[in-house]
Amino acid sequence: MKMNHYCYEDIQEGMNCSFLVNVSQKMMDSFYEITGDSNELHRNLTYAHTKGYKSKVVYGMLTASFLSTIAGVYLPGEKSLIQKVEISFTKPVYVGDELEVFGEVLEKNDLFKFIVLKVSIKRGTEKVLRGKMQVGIIN
């Protein structure tokens, strides 16, 4: 991933970014180590099956963590500071899924120098996460 260095003035409505990511078991283990979230739905295949899921369900907040990369690497990149996040999880994500993470500039706020991004994450054509993110651009 190549870091962008956009200043507030460089950003235009409609600018967008996307990248692919594979959700691995290693990511799941790391997320568990960070959070201590020992919920069986994320960690026990048999349990997930009994609840009607085809595999271990990826932590929603792990899926959401890729929004960090949208802001911190791409839009605007270096000068980013996330201020607000509003997201819905629309489908379960499974370990091993390949996800496409997408961000697009919806609006700019000249007074406070923040941008609002529309964000979404897809598996193939299915949207698994959608929402908005407000990102400040620091000098």
Next chain:
Amino acid sequence: MKMNHYCYEDIQEGMNCSFLVNVSQKMMDSFYEITGDSNELHRNLTYAHTKGYKSKVVYGMLTASFLSTIAGVYLPGEKSLIQKVEISFTKPVYVGDELEVFGEVLEKNDLFKFIVLKVSIKRGTEKVLRGKMQVGIIN
């Protein structure tokens, strides 16, 4: 952390949970490995200083990842599935900070069997994150 096993019927408005967590460099490294977010503000002490921060700034979405634990371990615990998250980051968090993570049941939706939690994260008396989270309770 002891996992709760609340069913929808067990949950009452006003129920709450809190726990302490220390944000370590190891967590920061793990979050970087998961997301690939190489932003210098989170990884380079000298850079963070030049931007006016007293230390490396914790990834906002890492701080937010502790919301996973609120739902997945405490409220409601085992039967949890996060549906929506709306959060604001109100102060920078630094590596080494001790945070208190707090959740409280604001409302219940009997038709769709979800609960809405008010969530906040504090460093001492300072709120660093606040918001709401909608959590489904599965059978």
